[in-house]
Amino acid sequence: MVDKILPLNVKNAFVKKRGKRIIGPIDVQLSTKGFTMVMGPNGSGKTTLLRLLHGLENPREGKLKWNGNIESVRLEQSFVFQTPIMLRRTAIENIIYPLKLRGIPNDIATKIANEWISKINLENSSNVNARFLSGGEKQKLAIARALTTKPQLLFLDEPTANLDGSATKEIEKLLQEAHKAGTRLIMTTHDMGQGKRLADDIIFLYRGTIHETAKAISFFKYPATQEAQAFLNGDILE
Ligand SMILES: Nc1ncnc2c1ncn2[C@@H]1O[C@H](COP(=O)(O)OP(=O)(O)O)[C@@H](O)[C@H]1O
Numbered sequence: 712m713v714d715k716i717l718p719l720n721v722k723n724a725f726v727k728k729r730g731k732r733i734i735g736p737i738d739v740q741l742s743t744k745g746f747t748m749v750m751g752p753n754g755s756g757k758t759t760l761l762r763l764l765h766g767l768e769n770p771r772e773g774k775l776k777w778n779g780n781i782e783s784v785r786l787e788q789s790f791v792f793q794t795p796i797m798l799r800r801t802a803i804e805n806i807i808y809p810l811k812l813r814g815i816p817n818d819i820a821t822k823i824a825n826e827w828i829s830k831i832n833l834e835n836s837s838n839v840n841a842r843f844l845s846g847g848e849k850q851k852l853a854i855a856r857a858l859t860t861k862p863q864l865l866f867l868d869e870p871t872a873n874l875d876g877s878a879t880k881e882i883e884k885l886l887q888e889a890h891k892a893g894t895r896l897i898m899t900t901h902d903m904g905q906g907k908r909l910a911d912d913i914i915f916l917y918r919g920t921i922h923e924t925a926k927a928i929s930f931f932k933y934p935a936t937q938e939a940q941a942f943l944n945g946d947i948l949e
């Protein structure tokens with residue numbers, strides 16, 4: 712039985728590369744429920760923040776305190792990258808494989824994978840090598856693969872940045888369903904509209920620190936800081 716891993720408390724965390732501060736100090740708490748959108752100008756540290764929270768970056772200072780044991784923390788979260796990473800296998804095997812790694816028997820894994828393949832409208836490409844799918848199809852598959860293991864927490868780094876409107880729409884639907892089902896979502900986006908459509912709350916990053924956190928509804932209407940106001944106006948922020 713895996714424990715709950717949230718809330719997560721981050722205290723005074725820094726990520727540095729070759730002595731240079733990339734982000735920090737970061738102080739934030741991730742609650743057990745909700746859809747958080749991380750927004751901010753290019754280079755403000757959005758990707759690095761997600762990587763820190765997911766454990767892909769070690770904090771040079773400070774710490775992350777999870778509400779669960781190490782094994783649960785590892786198993787209960789997943790990360791979807793801007794450019795989806797596919798296994799060199801067929802589309803359906805991309806979903807089956809991680810389930811089998813978690814000890815789910817082949818027939819059950821195949822059944823679950825087939826359900827997801829139809830949910831993401833990939834029935835006709837189910838046996839195609841995943842490398843030959845379109846960008847949108849790959850990203851849908853990456854998200855399905857992340858969700859089949861039912862993580863408590865899912866990170867997504869600009870998952871629709873390279874996709875057209877219809878693929879983006881399908882992906883937003885998948886994410887809204889996951890949100891409804893209780894998955895804790897943390898995602899970065901450049902797209903204001905996407906923030907408005909999906910987010911419960913916003914983390915606004917500026918120059919490597921959290922400049923503002925707010926409920927989405929108030930962030931978009933009444934940003935508290937000049938920088939967020941400028942960002943929302945589409946001004947160039949450095
Ligand atoms: N591995 C790294 N080494 C050196 N600098 C990095 C590294 N990763 C990110 N940076 C720098 O840190 C800043 C924040 O990067 P990033 O987290 O990718 O921002 P964002 O996702 O908001 O565009 C950028 O200026 C970037 O060039």
Ligand SMILES: [Mg+2]
Nearest residue numbers: 757758759868
């Ligand atoms: Mg980024």
